[in-house]
Structures are given as C-alpha cells and as structure tokens.
Amino acid sequence: MSRKVLLVDDDPPVREALGQTLELAGLSPVLAGSYIEAKDHVTPGFEGVVVTDIRMPGKDGFALLEFSQRIDPDLPVILLTGEGDIPMAVRGISAGAFDFLEKPCAPREFVAIVEKALKTRTLVLENRRLKRQVESGDAAARMLFGESRQADELRARVRSAARSSAEVLITGAPGTGTSKVAEVIHLLSAGSLRPFQKLAAASASPESLAGAFAAAEGGSLFLDELAALGPAAQFTLLELLDGDGGPRVIAGTYRDLDAEVAEGRFNPDLFYKLDVMRVRIPALRERPDDIPVLFRHYVSIACEQAALPQPEITTDVIARLMAQDWPGNARSLMNAAMRFAMGLNEVEQVEEQAGLAEQLARVEKSLLIEALRRADGHATEAAKALKLPRKTFYDKLARHGIRPEAYR
Incomplete structure (x- = not known):
C-alpha cells in the first residue's frame, strides 16, 4: 500500500506537527505551505492522498480539491477545518472530498482517516493496473x-x-x-x-x-x-x-x-x-506467484458484475491463498474470489495442503512480493515495511528468486 501523504497547511507549526504524526505512524508526508506548492505534486498517478487546510492565503483548500478532481477524480482529498468551518467542510464532502477533520485533531483519529483514504487509493490504482493489462497488448x-x-x-x-x-x-x-x-x-x-x-x-x-x-x-x-x-x-x-x-x-x-x-x-x-x-x-501450485494477481482480477470482475464495493484484500488474505495447493486450479480460485467479493465467507482452506515447510516458504514469498508491490519495487521501503534488516531482506529475495525491478 502506498504510504505517501501530501499535507498542505499555511501554518508552519501545524504543518510540522501533523507531518511528525504521519511519520510516527510509518507514513511518508510531503509538506507544502500553499496551493502553488502543492499542485505540482498532484498527478493522475499520484500514489498517495491529499490532506489540505481549507483556509489559506491565495487559492484555498477548495481550489486544491477542485484541481485534484480535474487531474484525477479518484484521488482522495481530506479537508482540515477550523472550529467555525464545519458547514464549509460539509459542502466540501458534497463537492467530492473524501472526509474532513476539525483542527486540532487527535493524532489517532487523524492517522485512522488517512489510512482509510490510502487503502481506497491503493485499491483504485490496483484496479487501474489490472484494467490496463486487460486492455493492452495482444x-x-x-x-x-x-x-x-x-x-x-x-x-x-x-x-x-x-x-x-x-x-x-x-x-x-x-x-x-x-x-x-x-x-x-x-x-x-x-x-x-x-x-x-x-x-x-x-x-x-x-x-x-x-x-x-x-x-x-x-x-x-x-x-x-x-x-x-x-x-x-x-x-x-x-x-x-x-x-x-x-x-x-x-x-x-x-x-x-x-x-x-x-x-x-x-x-x-x-x-x-x-x-x-x-x-x-x-497447475496453479506450480506458479504460486500468480495467485495474488489472479485473485485480484477475479475479485474485481465479481464486484463489477454484481455492482458491489470492492473489499480490501489484505496481506493476510494473500498469505492464506498462497499456502494452499488449489487442486481445482484457476476455477476454484475464481470461485473463492466470487465468495470473497460477496462477503459470503472468508478465504477457505482446502483439504489437500502442501507440507508445512512449503506452506511457510509460500507465505514468506507472498509477503515479500506484496511488500515490493506496495513499495513499487523499492527494496529499501519494502524492507522497512516488513521490519527486516536490509541484508536479511535481500537474502530472502535471493532465496526465493525475486527481482525487485519486476515490481516497478
């Protein structure tokens, strides 16, 4: 999952304090003091979210919200409001803002809303990637x-x-x-x-x-x-x-x-x-690296066909998928994805399982791949997310034959 947060506030102490809160939560804030400073960071492929104060000199937070929606309608924008700005913030939600927070805001609440927005953004970008794969090439x-x-x-x-x-x-x-x-x-x-x-x-x-x-x-x-x-x-x-x-x-x-x-x-x-x-x-057991890709694709199709919101596919879900042998191959994985999309049950275990050592190896490999995918192939960021020393991380990549550049 992307960890970038574009934080825009014209008050330096507030901006620095919120930036530190984000850093302590393991996020990667990009600080800006105005609309002009912020707008260059807003691109169609921006992998994070925007948090902006409403009241700023010159063009305000609403202007940044409008600009962001023109660049990428799916980019989450969270508005920061003062005590008397709540009606204004509600209007912002109607205009397409992801959420709003009243200043001063509790760090835990602030981080929770940002994390929620980041998960939404990650899901949007992953669906776009799958759609490009479907629409491109032969x-x-x-x-x-x-x-x-x-x-x-x-x-x-x-x-x-x-x-x-x-x-x-x-x-x-x-x-x-x-x-x-x-x-x-x-x-x-x-x-x-x-x-x-x-x-x-x-x-x-x-x-x-x-x-x-x-x-x-x-x-x-x-x-x-x-x-x-x-x-x-x-x-x-x-x-x-x-x-x-x-x-x-x-x-x-x-x-x-x-x-x-x-x-x-x-x-x-x-x-x-x-x-x-x-x-x-x-067989699917011969190509376990493809299980996450196929599962996401099948979940996306199921949600689109049934007009359902797409559920979050966590690392834990992927790990459990990777630990299975899938004797029914892609067909049974598709069925599991349909059930998952409809919220009928958790990802089921199958009776025919690989040995413990093989299951553990698959789970470890899946966690490494997921970390690299979320970090866009940047090994240092992926190692940090897994709380692994850099050398240990690279040793594990070599053991599983994983190349970071394949996920950029």
Missing part, C-alpha cells in the same frame, strides 16, 4: 494473466502455436483453462476473423463432429477433453483431418494421451495427427 497479454516465469513461458508458447497452422494439443489439469488458451490461440491466428467453434468431445457424435467441422471452416475447432471422444467419432475426425480444407483443430485434455494410446483407448493415428504443437498449462 490476446495473450489480455487474457492469460500472471507475472511468473511460467506465465511468461505459457504466453510465448501460445503465440508460437498461433503463428503455426498446425493442429494444437493443449494439456493441463482440470480448471487450468484449456478452453481459454484455445480461444487465445485462435484470436492470435491468421484465421481469427473466421469462426471459433467449441465441442465437448464426450458428447460428440460423428454427425455433430462433422457439423462443427464444417461450421468452423477457415477458423478453429476446439475439442474439449479429447480423450473422451468415442471410437466412432475418433475415426470420423481422422477422416476429416485427412481431407482438404477445414478448420484447424485445437484439442484440450487433462488425461495422459500417450497412456490412452498404449492401452488401446485412443486411436494412435489420430493422436499423431493432433500432437503437432503441444501447449502445457502449468
């Missing part, structure tokens, strides 16, 4: 979330498969998102403007398979759970693939098709026809 960047090495490798493999016109076999445990990966491959392919057809292999008959094959002409046909395709449909698909034209077939499976072929349950000729470009989706 389909792989928009739809396949994650900041881990495994996520980068998956996106690279997907792009490579999309550039080829060959058939693709996507493997991954249940819940990893084979359907989404298939859709991304289609969207990045030369036939992206042509149809993308999905067919559940378990319910596919030779007739429905032939119909779907024809409907996807020039585009892509995705067969979900290929290993469940019946013998007759397998033969039909092989014949269709041996013919001219048709769509590119993308198949997904969580079963070991090599074993299925060896045990006589799957046609070997069809297997070799489809196993040209293979894309493996790593």
Whole structure:
C-alpha cells in the first residue's frame, strides 16, 4: 500500500506537527505551505492522498480539491477545518472530498482517516493496473494473466502455436483453462476473423463432429477433453483431418494421451495427427506467484458484475491463498474470489495442503512480493515495511528468486 501523504497547511507549526504524526505512524508526508506548492505534486498517478487546510492565503483548500478532481477524480482529498468551518467542510464532502477533520485533531483519529483514504487509493490504482493489462497488448497479454516465469513461458508458447497452422494439443489439469488458451490461440491466428467453434468431445457424435467441422471452416475447432471422444467419432475426425480444407483443430485434455494410446483407448493415428504443437498449462501450485494477481482480477470482475464495493484484500488474505495447493486450479480460485467479493465467507482452506515447510516458504514469498508491490519495487521501503534488516531482506529475495525491478 502506498504510504505517501501530501499535507498542505499555511501554518508552519501545524504543518510540522501533523507531518511528525504521519511519520510516527510509518507514513511518508510531503509538506507544502500553499496551493502553488502543492499542485505540482498532484498527478493522475499520484500514489498517495491529499490532506489540505481549507483556509489559506491565495487559492484555498477548495481550489486544491477542485484541481485534484480535474487531474484525477479518484484521488482522495481530506479537508482540515477550523472550529467555525464545519458547514464549509460539509459542502466540501458534497463537492467530492473524501472526509474532513476539525483542527486540532487527535493524532489517532487523524492517522485512522488517512489510512482509510490510502487503502481506497491503493485499491483504485490496483484496479487501474489490472484494467490496463486487460486492455493492452495482444490476446495473450489480455487474457492469460500472471507475472511468473511460467506465465511468461505459457504466453510465448501460445503465440508460437498461433503463428503455426498446425493442429494444437493443449494439456493441463482440470480448471487450468484449456478452453481459454484455445480461444487465445485462435484470436492470435491468421484465421481469427473466421469462426471459433467449441465441442465437448464426450458428447460428440460423428454427425455433430462433422457439423462443427464444417461450421468452423477457415477458423478453429476446439475439442474439449479429447480423450473422451468415442471410437466412432475418433475415426470420423481422422477422416476429416485427412481431407482438404477445414478448420484447424485445437484439442484440450487433462488425461495422459500417450497412456490412452498404449492401452488401446485412443486411436494412435489420430493422436499423431493432433500432437503437432503441444501447449502445457502449468497447475496453479506450480506458479504460486500468480495467485495474488489472479485473485485480484477475479475479485474485481465479481464486484463489477454484481455492482458491489470492492473489499480490501489484505496481506493476510494473500498469505492464506498462497499456502494452499488449489487442486481445482484457476476455477476454484475464481470461485473463492466470487465468495470473497460477496462477503459470503472468508478465504477457505482446502483439504489437500502442501507440507508445512512449503506452506511457510509460500507465505514468506507472498509477503515479500506484496511488500515490493506496495513499495513499487523499492527494496529499501519494502524492507522497512516488513521490519527486516536490509541484508536479511535481500537474502530472502535471493532465496526465493525475486527481482525487485519486476515490481516497478
């Protein structure tokens, strides 16, 4: 969470006293004595909040509030009022101020309101970051979330498969998102403007398979759970693939098709026809670094769909998420995020857990990553937030293979 506070007051003793209160609370105040001094700090990406006195020579706190809203309507502005200024402060709330405080204010109350505003600001900036990720880049960047090495490798493999016109076999445990990966491959392919057809292999008959094959002409046909395709449909698909034209077939499976072929349950000729470009989706337990990113994304979607205020996702919540194995992968994480967004229950523990040492390592890694994320990759600030000596902090980063610059 950002700890910056732009504090604006024309009275030097008051300004210094409030600045010290903020520093003692672990915040990072930026002091200004006037509207002119303050306005240059107010930017669309300002990572903190503004606290300003109302009555100041020249342009006052209302002018700074108006300016802040023009620059960034979501930037929290807290008004400081004198004893006779409360009606004026209430008008400020109506004009969009986050809150107001009457001077002199109790340090605990002052810090509590500032902390609340900072949490709101952090949430806004995190949602903006996720939205930029969704809206920027190609389909792989928009739809396949994650900041881990495994996520980068998956996106690279997907792009490579999309550039080829060959058939693709996507493997991954249940819940990893084979359907989404298939859709991304289609969207990045030369036939992206042509149809993308999905067919559940378990319910596919030779007739429905032939119909779907024809409907996807020039585009892509995705067969979900290929290993469940019946013998007759397998033969039909092989014949269709041996013919001219048709769509590119993308198949997904969580079963070991090599074993299925060896045990006589799957046609070997069809297997070799489809196993040209293979894309493996790593299980969530293999890429725990992506759990916070995915969870935030799913919570944001759930809140937007249900028109709900977004709850705070604390470090404790992230730590508990990271300690789990998630055998249901992204699907079960999405369900947990939906429940969390609706306030139905706390993040649940799953029965199948990693060993204690592995859980502790995951939690420690998640805390390090969260501290770096909140400090925008500045290791010194992150170490301070975790109350760790600088050397100890860097030793832990090296042990977990974490690079601070990845979070700037």
